[in-house]
Amino acid sequence: MDVVELREQLLHVNTTFATEISDLQETITEGLNKMVDRIAVIQEKKFVPSQYVSTGLIPPVVLILQLVESTLSSVGNIGGVFQQLNMEFDPFTFLKNYVPYIDWTNFEQEADKYMGQKRAKNIVGADGEGEGGF
Secondary structure, three states, rough: HHHHHHHHHHHHOOOOOOHHHHHHHHHHHHHHHHHHHHHHOOOOOOOHHHHHOOOOOOOOHHHHHHHHHHHHHHHHHHHHHHHHHOOOOHHHHHHHHHOOOOHHHHHHHHHHHHHHHHHHHHHHOOOOOOOOOO
């Protein structure tokens, strides 16, 4: 078995696992919302809570990271195809449009901040003096 086949099998196993966990969480979320509505009925409230709020479970971080990793990998593959076809495209705009679960505005601000700090360190140097010195 070569590396590509192994990677595909691992990806399939991870996807299957993520789907099972997501399905379980969806079922639990539906049950929680029904339970809150029933409690409101028992308490003789004159509204249905699920019309205003909902409860839910946050997916495990591992699944979120796997989703982000697989999506970015797919976007990278698509970018490679565009390059082979000599098609110009903006990868950042592509990511903003097709990877909606990342706050790209915040990501861009943090990346700019990081690059600014990195440039400042290069200018200041190890001894703490600027390029001009005093």
